[in-house]
Amino acid sequence: MGKIITDKSLSKKDKILRNAASLFRARGFTGCSMRELADSLGIEAPSLYNHIGSKGELLQHICEKVAESFTGNMKENVQQEVPVDEKLENLIRFHIRFMMEDFDALWVANHEWKHLPPLHLKTFLQQRKDYENNFTTLVKQGIEAGQLKNLDASVVTLTILSAVRGLEFWQRKSKSIPDSTIENDVIHHLLKGIMK
Amino acid sequence: MGKIITDKSLSKKDKILRNAASLFRARGFTGCSMRELADSLGIEAPSLYNHIGSKGELLQHICEKVAESFTGNMKENVQQEVPVDEKLENLIRFHIRFMMEDFDALWVANHEWKHLPPLHLKTFLQQRKDYENNFTTLVKQGIEAGQLKNLDASVVTLTILSAVRGLEFWQRKSKSIPDSTIENDVIHHLLKGIMK
DNA sequence: CCTACCGATCGGTAGG
DNA sequence: CCTACCGATCGGTAGG
Numbered sequence: 001m002g003k004i005i006t007d008k009s010l011s012k013k014d015k016i017l018r019n020a021a022s023l024f025r026a027r028g029f030t031g032c033s034m035r036e037l038a039d040s041l042g043i044e045a046p047s048l049y050n051h052i053g054s055k056g057e058l059l060q061h062i063c064e065k066v067a068e069s070f071t072g073n074m075k076e077n078v079q080q081e082v083p084v085d086e087k088l089e090n091l092i093r094f095h096i097r098f099m100m101e102d103f104d105a106l107w108v109a110n111h112e113w114k115h116l117p118p119l120h121l122k123t124f125l126q127q128r129k130d131y132e133n134n135f136t137t138l139v140k141q142g143i144e145a146g147q148l149k150n151l152d153a154s155v156v157t158l159t160i161l162s163a164v165r166g167l168e169f170w171q172r173k174s175k176s177i178p179d180s181t182i183e184n185d186v187i188h189h190l191l192k193g194i195m196k
Numbered sequence: 197m198g199k200i201i202t203d204k205s206l207s208k209k210d211k212i213l214r215n216a217a218s219l220f221r222a223r224g225f226t227g228c229s230m231r232e233l234a235d236s237l238g239i240e241a242p243s244l245y246n247h248i249g250s251k252g253e254l255l256q257h258i259c260e261k262v263a264e265s266f267t268g269n270m271k272e273n274v275q276q277e278v279p280v281d282e283k284l285e286n287l288i289r290f291h292i293r294f295m296m297e298d299f300d301a302l303w304v305a306n307h308e309w310k311h312l313p314p315l316h317l318k319t320f321l322q323q324r325k326d327y328e329n330n331f332t333t334l335v336k337q338g339i340e341a342g343q344l345k346n347l348d349a350s351v352v353t354l355t356i357l358s359a360v361r362g363l364e365f366w367q368r369k370s371k372s373i374p375d376s377t378i379e380n381d382v383i384h385h386l387l388k389g390i391m392k
Numbered sequence: 393c394c395t396a397c398c399g400a401t402c403g404g405t406a407g408g
Numbered sequence: 409c410c411t412a413c414c415g416a417t418c419g420g421t422a423g424g
Contacts, residue, residue, distance in 0.1 A: 031226035031311065034419060046420075047393050055419065085391055111307065115227065139390075148390050152373055155381040156390055159359050166358030169351065177348055185351040193389025194335075194344050194352055195281055230403060242404075243409055251403065 013051045015041060020058040021104035029059055029108070029115040056117040059108070063116060066109035067127045069098065074134050084142035088160075089187055091135065095164035096183050110165045132157055160190050209247045211237060216254040217300035225255055225304070225311040252313040255304070259312060262305035263323045265294065270330050280338035284356075285383055287331065291360035292379050306361045328353055356386050 010018065019040045023032040034055055038045040052058060073094050077087055099106050113124050136157045142148035148156075169175070169182055206214065215236045219228040230251055234241040248254060269290050273283055295302050309320050332353045338344035344352075365371070365378055 026310075028224055028226055028311070030224055033417075035417085044394065046395085046422095049420070050393075114222075115224070142390075147392060149384075149392055151381045151384060151390060152377050154371060155365065155373065155378055156385060158363065158365055159382050159385050162362030162364070163355050163359035166362040167354065168358070169354055175350060177351065181348055182351055185347045186355050188345075188347060189352060189355050189389070190385075191389055192391050193385070193387055194338075194347060195387050196343060196345055229401075231401085240410065242406095242411085245404070246409075 016048060016051055017058060017061055018104075021062050021108050024059065024062070024112055025104045025107045029055075029112040056115075056120075059112065059116055060120045062105050063109045063113050063120070063124055066098075066102075066105055067124055070094070070131055071127055074131055078134060078138070084138055084145060084147055085191060087138055088142070089191065091138075092160065092164060092187050092190060093183060096167065096186060099164070099167055100179060107168075132161065135161065163190060212244060212247055213254060213257055214300075217258050217304050220255065220258070220308055221300045221303045225251075225308040252311075252316075255308065255312055256316045258301050259305045259309050259316070259320055262294075262298075262301055263320055266290070266327055267323055270327055274330060274334070280334055280341060280343055281387060283334055284338070285387065287334075288356065288360060288383050288386060289379060292363065292382060295360070295363055296375060303364075328357065331357065359386060 007015070016037070020032075020037055023037055023040060026032075027036070034048060035045045038048055041048075074091070077090055080087065080090075082090075113121070113128075116124055136153045139148065139153040139156045143150055143153060164186070167186070169177065203211070212233070216228075216233055219233055219236060222228075223232070230244060231241045234244055237244075270287070273286055276283065276286075278286075309317070309324075312320055332349045335344065335349040335352050339346055339349060359382070363382070365373065
């Protein structure tokens with residue numbers, strides 16, 4: 001949490017990846033050119049290719065890293081022996097904290113994955129599907145155990161994932177809502193609702 | 197609801213707009229070329245320009261139509277004399293039904309608006325901001341009236357809008373969840389939560 | 393890390 | 409509605 005990443009501690013490739021995530025988020029994968037990316041680093045476009053193989057490879061690295069984090073967290077989560085509602089809370093909290101710490105990369109993985117090279121697209125979609133299935137299984141367990149209401153488990157899963165994937169508060173620092181308020185209110189909302 | 201639109205009843209321009217919405221959604225605004233769009237209509241790219249002015253104009257038309265629908269619905273909503281929770285329910289229901297009936301256009305307006313030409317971008321963002329502010333005002337009223345829990349109104353607004361904007365169930369017809377289940381479960385979830 | 397440059401494709405126009 | 413074509417820009421390579 002809250003690691004301080006100094007510019008100097010990053011390799012050139014890491015700097016390229018960081019700026020790529022930022023630009024792909026701001027302008028879209030197809031809307032951002034390699035020349036823009038090079039400009040953001042103060043070099044010429046052809047120089048990028050001393051560090052990377054292709055534009056698609058950049059997207060692939062960004063999406064892979066995110067997907068592996070979420071897959072790993074899900075794996076840990078299902079092994080824990082805690083009630084389902086606590087598991088769901090932990091999963092939602094992970095989404096929110098990831099968004100706060102690595103917004104660009106997560107946004108790109110959530111919104112630009114369709115531009116992945118075919119083979120990696122297939123892998124990514126499989127991981128995403130597995131993640132969603134694991135999530136839905138948890139919801140079903142909660143319903144069967146009587147902790148959760150009898151709603152459609154797929155619909156519940158996609159409502160929660162849709163909500164956390166689209167969150168963009170943290171950009172608007174101007175509103176100055178404390179991180180803890182965002183985290184706790186979103187979790188409360190998605191688990192217990194907003195009506196008294 | 198559920199108007200049947202026959203291909204013959206559409207003008208050429210409407211057909212172009214319909215296919216543009218579909219392609220912009222599937223491949224992104226910048227990722228879809230005018231030649232692809234022309235192909236989808238069985239004509240050559242230059243022929244498109246007998247019916248439209250530019251690629252950006254297509255995006256503008258799609259986003260404008262969606263924005264006006266939501267702005268109009270909000271205006272009607274605030275005038276109604278019903279409790280706040282009913283107003284919120286009606287707003288959420290409108291999002292879901294719009295998504296079911298005009299998925300491509302709504303998806304494009306929600307996800308590709310950043311590629312709008314500068315002037316229209318400004319207008320669009322203002323409408324979006326106004327919509328969000330109206331939504332937040334309703335939530336605040338609900339909290340003050342004691343109907344809603346004391347959560348941060350901005351966070352509640354953005355959680356709900358994030359959830360409804362990202363919904364993509366309807367593509368997966370394979371799951372065969374009835375429309376009414378989706379609608380009712382999402383609304384129940386976002387208002388009353390999933391925990392017993 | 394650069395300059396020079398490639399073929400492909402882009403949005404769009406001219407002219408019929 | 410078409411063919412022919414424009415300048416600009418794309419991702420990427422050659423060579424140093």
